[in-house]
Amino acid sequence: MDSGTLIQVLSDYMRRKLLIPFLLALALLPAANVMGEDGTAAVLTEDAGPYREAFLAFQEEYGKTIPAYDLSTYTAMPQEKVIAAFGGKAATLDYPETSLLVYCLAPGIKDRPARRRTVAIPMVPAPGQALQTIRRIQPGLRRLAVFHTSGAYARYVEELSSEGRRLNIEIIAASVQSDADIPAELRRLIRDMDAFWLLPDPLLVNKETFTTLKYFSRANHIPFYAPTSELAKKGATAAIFNSFVEIGRTAAKAAKEDVRDSSTWYPEKINYSINTTESGYIRMNIPEDVLDKAETLFE
Amino acid sequence: MNLKSLCATAFLAALLLPRPAQAQDEQAEFWSFMGEEAKNLTVAAATPETVFNSVSNVTVIDRAMIESYNFSSVSDALQAVPGIMVVRTYLMHNIPTIRGTLQEHYADKVLVMINNVPMWNAVTGEGDLDRVGIDAVERIEVLLGPASVVYGSNALAGAINIVLRKPNGKDTSLGRISGGLGSASGGYGGNADVSRAGGLYAWHGSVAAYTLAADSYNRAQPAYRFHDEAGAANSIKEYMNARSLNFTGNYKNNTVLINASHSDQNYLGNTITLASGELFNEVREAALASYSHDFSPDWGKLRYTATYDWQRRNIPRDASDNVRSDIVGSRFINTLNGRADLPRDLYAEAGGTYEYRYARRYLNYYSNTDTVQWDNSLNGRLSQESSVHAQFGCDKEHWKLLAGSRYTHNSGAGDNLSSRASAIYLFDERNSVKALFSQSFRSPTPFEQYFKPSPVTVVGNPALKPEKAGTLELSYLASRGRFFWHLTAYYAEYRNTIFRNLGDFVRDGTAYSNVNFYDNAPAYNSKGLEIEGRYEDKRTHAFLAAQYLRGSRGDARDVPAPGVFGLPGGRTWNFKYVPAYTVSGGLSRDIGNFFAASNFTGYGENCTLRGHIGAQLWADASVGYKKGDIRHTLAVRNITDREVLFPEYVRLRVVEEVPLNTGRRVEYTFEYRF
Secondary structure (H helix, E strand, O other), rough: HHHHHHHHHHHHHHHHHHHHHHOOOOOOOOOOOOOOOEEEEEEEEOOOHHHHHHHHHHHHHHOOOEEEEEEEOOOOOOOOEEEEEEHHHHHHOOOOOOEEEEEEEEOOOOOOOOOEEEEEOOOOOHHHHHHHHHHHHHOOOEEEEEEEEEHHHHHHHHHHHHHHHHHHOEEEEEOOOOOHHHHHHHEEEEOOEEEEEOOOOOOOOOOOHHHHHHHHHHHHHEEEEEOOOHHHOOOEEEEEEHHHHHEEEEEHHHHOOOOOOEEEEOOOOOOEEEEEHHHHHHHOOOOOHHHOOEEEEOO | OOOOHHHHHHHHHHHHOOOOHHHHHHHHHHHHHHHHHHHOOOOOOOOOOOOOOOOOOOEEEEHHHHHHHOOOOOOHHHHOOEHHHHHEOOOOOOOEEEEEOOOOOOOEEEEEEEEOOOOOOOHHHHHHOOOOHHEEEEEEEEEEOHHHHHHHOOOOOOEEEEEEEOOOOOEEEEEEEEEEEEEEEOOOHHHHHHHHEEEEEEOOOOOEEEEEEEEEEEEOOOOEEEEEOOOOOEEOOOOOEEEEEEEEEEEEEEEEEEEEEEEEEOOOOOOOOOOHHOOEEEEEEEOOOOOOOOOOOOOOOEEEEEEEEEEEEEEEOOOOOOOEEEEEEEEEEEEEEEEEEEOOEEEEEEEEEEEEEEEEEEEEEEEOOEEEEEOOOOOOOEEEEEEEEEEEEEOOOEEEEEEEEEEEEEEOEEEEEEEEEEEEEEEOOOEEEEEEEEEEEOOOOOOHHHHHOOOOOOOOOOOOOOEEEEEEEEEEEEEOOOOOEEEEEEEEEEEEEEEEEEEEEOOOEEEEEEEEEEEOOOOOOEEEEEEEEEEEEOOOEEEEEEEEEEEOOOOOEEEEEOOOOOOOOOOHHHHHHHHOEEEEEEEHHHOOEEEEEEEEEEOEEEEEEEEOOOEEEEEEEEEEEOOOOEEEEEEEEOOOOOEEEOOOOOOOOOOOEEEEOOOOOEEEEEEEEE
């Protein structure tokens, strides 16, 4: 290893292992009731993974630097006029009543925080868009089972049903109480569905559930639509999702608006990925133009 | 800009520093994200397990299988599990028997639970499969092998958990009624009655949900010719009529379970004679209320459960039905269980249980005057049992390890330490091998310790030690396409098994000569092989379950000649009455709106005290039509019309066998969902 490389490694190490914790420690100083210059602050459930990715996109779209707080190491209570919350923990803090709360990446929140002005950015695509996309991937689709717990997604599934009637797709609400109920629900619906879609429900999305659904799909030749591209890569037939980047951007757009009441903003761009190995395995013919436009094709 | 804002901005700058990879490319980060979001929910997700990585040997019969094969009771459904027989003694119907561990008069060696809440008689120890009707069942989980570290006393040979149905829609109600007529023919008579009736209502709101299920099932067997120990014969028509009501509700972190049941069944008598009440009715009643609260501390999960379980049996004791016994008991249980996730894929589970067991009475009384004949020395006996347990586990991608122990103190039977250790290797998500070691115990019941009737039939023994069991198991589970296999080989040891001995016995200074009394048996063991295979596609389901076992004669003893009809005595031991082979299987198929299914159960050749019983085979078949919310089913039970026999292994005098089935029976069921 030459000295330049060594220095680069040490530099990276210092930055990752020392600088960031140092800056984080500074941020951890008692900072209750702080206010950003711009009147907007971001609160992250954790400075990692999807929260971070969405926040970076938010920041880019927003165009200004704003204070950000990591709840995994620090209990913040920003007082800004606009709060962008990333994650369920961040979304459920008790912010000032007059602030506009824009929250995203909170797939488990059942009830919108009881506030006058709230914008929710869902992880799921708009119902009509989602069904149209699935219909394009699977033109013969007539009956779609949607797996979720009844809490956070009950209203969304109702909207799906409504859109489904318009598109002549019967939505089967596969509402379960926990992941333990999924095998029985699959067997109950095995003869009644043409495809099934797992919503990004934290109570259901885990490795074991995913494995169960993946093998059920393979064994019974029923397409499995997942809530994220990575799950399509790991064996779901396809994924229908809003990217974390799009979610962050949409949150930024909402934060810039003078929102007066509570509403839901779906990201405009819907993404889908397809696992062609899996679709071939279950003998599913996907139109070429749909394959061409996929965000990612896993082969 | 003030200092704090500057700090926050600096933190933002740190956030903006480039990182090596995008978060969404990291699947681990996605799982971590979902796990983090699950923490914020009111109801935390249960620790997910599949049969492949479960630290026990578990078989599940789910709702789809129950409906496919039209099982009419929990007992019927259990026959589909390898390693389980549902047999009877002359005192009890529907006794679940795991891996050939016979259960004396009472079914107290298998723990029966509703939604993981143990329910069993505080006086005589038996769990009752008929406390839940099949239409209220979502699934039945069967754990084969000792399970005291997890469940405490009574899970000696295994555990059966009956999981009740839950609402499956948002803000929706599910109503269901079903009913049918049954007709029994053959033997000495026929019968027609309402075989099943039930209703289920479920509601699911935003923060609360509940399910209410009422269920009734009547099974009248065709009559058969019964020869008693005195040589008398009569036509006997056996029956089981069970009703149950179940309520489950939850509100935020609180869960309530209520179960109430009542059953009427015929009774073969305290001795197998027509003069001991076999023509009369036995009544069983029970009520259970359980409340749980889930806490979600930062370090893991915590659940507190308080349960009250009350049971009553009322049985005839003579041919005039003038003398009856009223047996009443209750249990009050407090349990606190927690789980903490530790660094490096480790976790710890720990908990404590405190239980009061109250034998209120075992009273013989004259039914015409309601006056007491004898209290059997079982009035107002209170015992307490407390236990603590801890388990430590490690979950790696391919390995799963768990080890733990439970220490128990029983006020009447002393201390016990049971342990377990499990190692699982997952070749992949659908291929695993398991090595399991587990121990269990059962504290003697008040009946076994203190019963003292007049006239003497059997005497309790206060010096009884707890029964103990230990098992070594090796399992292989695999799934490919639509097929699933589960193979298990095991070696089991049983010590201090409680049984009815015959001889001279002294209790409380009183000497009894040639009397039945409860005693601990010498150790014995068994080894066996269980095979389960399932196939499933969109329209077809099939299963095959088989068990082979060989048991030792470590508990062998002599049975004296009964002194009548010139019959000789014999030699007896537990596994004498357990067939070496048992097999069950089934096939169900949908054809358009029509469906058909058949399942069978077979027991290999078997011994009675002095003779043999040939191989037994019985089968049920059903056909039906379903469209929309309506379903019609026509079922034939025991289609071969054979009398299915099982050895009489408790009394061991004159009668050599008792019937499990006596003839063919036809049932029609109608179901409407709204």
